[in-house]
Amino acid sequence: MSEKFQYAIETEALGRSFQTYKKPEGLINSVKGLWNRETIEKVALQKTNLKIEPGKIIGLVGSNGAGKTTLLKLLSGLIAPTTGYAKVLGYEPFQRDPQFLRRISLLLGQKNQLWWDITPLDSYALLAKIYDLDEIKAAKRVQELAQILNCKHVLETQLRRLSLGERMKMEIIGSLLHEPDVLFLDEPTIGLDIVAQETIRHFLSAYVKNKGPTVILTSHYMDDIASLADRLLLISKGSLVYDGTVQGFVANAELIQTVTYKIVNQPEYKEEVKKADLNEFLVQLTQKGQIENIKIEETDFEDVIHSFLQKESRLL
Amino acid sequence: MSFTAFYKRNLGFYKLAIASNLEYRMNFFMDALLQPSITSIVEMVLWMAIFKGAQATTIGGFDQNSYLAYALWATFIARATVNWTYEFKMIEEIDQGSINGLLVRPMSYYEYYLSQLLGYKSITTGFSLLFPIGIILATGLPTQWDRFPAAMLLVFYYLFFVYSISFCIASLAFFFNKVQSLTVSKNLAMWLVTGELFPLDLMPDYLRKIFLMLPFSSGVYVPIGFLTGRIGWEFLWHGFASVTVGIIFFSALGAFLWQKGMRSYAGTGA
Numbered sequence: 001m002s003e004k005f006q007y008a009i010e011t012e013a014l015g016r017s018f019q020t021y022k023k024p025e026g027l028i029n030s031v032k033g034l035w036n037r038e039t040i041e042k043v044a045l046q047k048t049n050l051k052i053e054p055g056k057i058i059g060l061v062g063s064n065g066a067g068k069t070t071l072l073k074l075l076s077g078l079i080a081p082t083t084g085y086a087k088v089l090g091y092e093p094f095q096r097d098p099q100f101l102r103r104i105s106l107l108l109g110q111k112n113q114l115w116w117d118i119t120p121l122d123s124y125a126l127l128a129k130i131y132d133l134d135e136i137k138a139a140k141r142v143q144e145l146a147q148i149l150n151c152k153h154v155l156e157t158q159l160r161r162l163s164l165g166e167r168m169k170m171e172i173i174g175s176l177l178h179e180p181d182v183l184f185l186d187e188p189t190i191g192l193d194i195v196a197q198e199t200i201r202h203f204l205s206a207y208v209k210n211k212g213p214t215v216i217l218t219s220h221y222m223d224d225i226a227s228l229a230d231r232l233l234l235i236s237k238g239s240l241v242y243d244g245t246v247q248g249f250v251a252n253a254e255l256i257q258t259v260t261y262k263i264v265n266q267p268e269y270k271e272e273v274k275k276a277d278l279n280e281f282l283v284q285l286t287q288k289g290q291i292e293n294i295k296i297e298e299t300d301f302e303d304v305i306h307s308f309l310q311k312e313s314r315l316l
Numbered sequence: 317m318s319f320t321a322f323y324k325r326n327l328g329f330y331k332l333a334i335a336s337n338l339e340y341r342m343n344f345f346m347d348a349l350l351q352p353s354i355t356s357i358v359e360m361v362l363w364m365a366i367f368k369g370a371q372a373t374t375i376g377g378f379d380q381n382s383y384l385a386y387a388l389w390a391t392f393i394a395r396a397t398v399n400w401t402y403e404f405k406m407i408e409e410i411d412q413g414s415i416n417g418l419l420v421r422p423m424s425y426y427e428y429y430l431s432q433l434l435g436y437k438s439i440t441t442g443f444s445l446l447f448p449i450g451i452i453l454a455t456g457l458p459t460q461w462d463r464f465p466a467a468m469l470l471v472f473y474y475l476f477f478v479y480s481i482s483f484c485i486a487s488l489a490f491f492f493n494k495v496q497s498l499t500v501s502k503n504l505a506m507w508l509v510t511g512e513l514f515p516l517d518l519m520p521d522y523l524r525k526i527f528l529m530l531p532f533s534s535g536v537y538v539p540i541g542f543l544t545g546r547i548g549w550e551f552l553w554h555g556f557a558s559v560t561v562g563i564i565f566f567s568a569l570g571a572f573l574w575q576k577g578m579r580s581y582a583g584t585g586a
Contacts (some may be wrong), residue, residue, distance in 0.1 A: 018582045078416050079583045098422035106420045114418035117336040130421050132321040158339070255369040 005090060008054040008182055008214040009075060013047040013084030015238075016070055017186070046068040046238040047083055052231075054181075057208055057215040060228030061222075063309045067238040068218045072184045074108045075216070089181055102131055105180035109187030113171055114159050120170040121155045124177060129179040139175060143230065145173045151201055165196035168287055172200065176207065185217045201227055222305050250304050258297040263289040325559045326431040330579060333435030348440040356391035358509055360384050376518050385457035386515055388448045389540045394512040396441040397474050397535040402429050403499050406486035410577075411493045413584050426570070430479050437475060455557025460545050467539040470555050473502060474534050476557045480566035487570060511537025517546065530556075531562035 021037040023029065045067040053056055062068045073079045075086055077100065086093055093101035096278065100258055107113070114285030116125040121142070128138035146152040151169045154162055159170065172188065189197040190206070202284065221226055221299055225246065232249055234242035242249055257275055262268040264288070273281045278296070337344055363383040366375070408428055408556055409415040418425060452459045485502065488495045509515050509532040516537045517525050527533050534555035541547040 019580075073416070073583045076420050078419055079581055080579050094417070101420060101422040104420065108416065110412060111417055115332065115336070117339045122332075122335065126328045126332060129325045130423050131319075132318075132325070132422075143431070160327065 002249070005054060007051045007087075008056075008268045009050060009052040009082065009086070009088050009216075011048055011050040011075075011086045014045065014074060014081050014086050015047045015051065015083035016045045016074055016079060016225060017041050017082050041159060044207075045239050048240055049244075050233075050240070050243075052214060054214050055212045056230045057228050057243060059225035059232045060216055060218045061225060061232065061305060061309075062218075062235035066235045068235055069186055070238075072106065072186055072218065075182075076104060076184050077101070078106070102178060104182045104184065105175040105181055106177070106184040107171060107175040107186065107188055109168065109185075109190040112159065112167065114174050115166075116160050117118060117158060119156050119158055120173070123159070123170075123174060127174055127177050133178060141143070142173060145176060148206075149173065149199065163177065165192050168192060168196070168200065172203070179211060179213075181213055183213045183215045185215060185219075187219055188217070189219060189221055197221060197223070204228060225305075256303075256307075259285075259294065260297070261285060261294040262292045264292050265289075268293075326427055330435035331429035334434035334439045337439060338435055348444040351448060352392050352395045352444055356388050356448070359387040359391060363387050376381065377514070378515075378517075380545070381457050383515075385452065385459055385544045386540055386546070388451060388554070389459075389543060390512050392441075392444055392448050392488065392538050393471055394507075394510065394536050395444065396437055397471055397478055397510070398503060398506065399433060399478050400499065401436065401501065402433050402479075403482040403486060404496060405429075406482065407489045407495055407499070410486060410489035410581075414486060415495055416583055420539055426483060428572075429483075430435050430476070431481075434475065435445055435544075442584040458544050460543060460552075462544050467543040470534055470539045470542075470552060470559070474531075474539075474559055475557065477531055477562045477566065478535070479483075480563050484566055484573055487573035487577050490573070490581055506532060506535065509533065510535035511540070515541065515546065517541075529558065531555075531558040534559045 009030075009142060018041070020041045020042055021033075023033060024038075037139070048071065060068050061072065070079070071127050074081055075088055075093055077088075077096045080094045086178070089100065089103055093100065098189075100206050114120060120193045125135065127133075142155070143152065146155055146169075149169045149172065151166055151173075154166050154170070154214065159167060164168065169186065175183070185204075189200050201224055204215075208228070215228075217224065217228060227245060231259045232242065232246045233240055234249070256272050257278060258270060259273050259281065260268065260270045263285075271281075337347075363380065367383070367466045373385070388437075404426075409418070415425070418428060449459070481502070482499075484497050487497060488498065509527050509530065511527075511533055512535075516527050518531055519527065528551070538551050538555040540581065542549075542552050
């Protein structure tokens with residue numbers, strides 16, 4: 001990064017609401033809707049205050065419709081805020097200053113951003129022109145990134161002919177070609193098999209260590225978040241409900257542990273016990289008889305987040 | 317931003333349109349050659365039938381060959397100066413949110429599709445014009461070849477006007493989502509007011525005067541009328557002037573709609 005900022009990303013009461021209209025069920029209401037529509041306002045993101053230091057990887061987690069993508073779109077300048085403001089690298093994103101756009105990248109895992117009808121190599125050559133890069137250096141960089149991602153063999157095949165995993169690798173190369181200072185990754189591993197997920201996760205981890213961009217990452221795969229994020233933001237119903245480390249979140253969560261045990265001359269039992277009550281449970285267990293076998297399963301981050309999202313979904 | 321960067325980037329978009337269109341060979345040949353050829357044959361046969369039915373040697377002061385030359389050129393030039401493909405694409409991108417991937421790039425959406433439109437039209441028009449040129453050379457239908465470069469220059473300039481209208485219509489998708497029917501209605505109206513359907517000199521005098529004042533006639537009637545000797549240089553100069561006014565008007569309207577639209581844009585779908 002050329003300038004030094006205390007915060008790469010800073011928001012103050014940043015919020016966004018949308019106008020939509022209510023469509024009651026039925027054909028009659030469709031006809032009525034020609035002249036009379038009841039508009040409703042939907043708050044996609046409540047007023048949000050956020051400060052993110054340069055070089056940090058932020059995992060943004062929430063259930064569907066929680067406001068994750070809205071936050072990414074606000075920070076990348078795709079949509080205008082309805083309240084507050086955001087500063088990214090000192091720029092107001094929605095102004096869409098070309099200097100700002102040259103320094104960020106938004107990767108949308110569910111959308112193709114490279115050109116469908118041409119080869120990735122042609123797409124990268126065009127991106128080099130769009131970002132005003134040295135074309136020889138850009139071509140060299142493509143080869144390096146493709147080598148690491150093990151996908152050099154598909155660089156000259158039209159994007160439309162590639163598999164989902166290959167396309168995602170191509171998209172990642174495209175999003176990193178101009179070496180952005182801030183990287184917004186929206187579901188970069190969605191729909192990929194475990195091997196492809198692992199490859200991309202390792203690649204991103206190494207890239208971030210090497211180049212040090214600020215990253216905001218959303219993913220439904222908690223392994224992505226657990227292995228990459230320095231900081232976790234949990235978002236629910238448009239509000240930030242947790243801002244801290246992954247470890248901190250797990251430590252504060254009401255953990256449930258599964259205890260499988262067998263007492264001599266009795267069948268095997270499996271019980272779920274709150275972590276806080278575990279000691280007392282074990283004391284009581286020893287009083288029941290001689291324990292032949294016992295296994296305590298630790299709850300991992302995936303389980304904790306899963307239970308959190310389930311709870312939040314029920315509240316929606 | 318340097319001019320070199322701007323030029324290189326837009327040349328890239330121009331080439332992208334050419335490469336993308338040549339990727340689908342069958343579609344390219346149909347689009348560039350087969351469709352306009354069939355249309356021009358239909359129109360030429362229609363004019364022959366009209367002359368036969370009228371049992372006249374001239375209509376509106378021009379003979380059959382003059383109308384055949386007009387019909388032949390008009391079909392191809394009208395195809396060169398209409399913008400369905402990119403207008404539909406832009407509307408769909410705004411409606412479905414796939415515009416997001418373009419908005420985060422350091423470029424303007426306006427230039428992105430303008431350069432692509434020019435690239436697409438260059439390759440399709442360059443190729444398709446071989447058909448009328450060949451027919452004219454073979455049959456000797458009236459065409460003043462010394463006027464060809466000036467007429468084509470107006471056609472090329474008119475594309476900027478067409479694009480500025482397309483940009484306005486596409487920007488309406490921010491407010492109404494699906495506005496393709498507006499494109500269809502606009503193009504149907506253009507069919508008449510550009511002079512593609514029949515030469516504007518066959519219209520009632522007051523309509524002819526109005527249509528000639530408007531920039532739309534520079535899409536077909538003025539360049540073809542000029543090329544085939546129906547009208548003189550003064551119409552061509554007027555064409556350039558009215559197209560310039562049209563570009564300024566629709567570009568300003570497009571910029572206004574775009575800014576308003578972006579403020580309300582929700583970016584959904586991506």
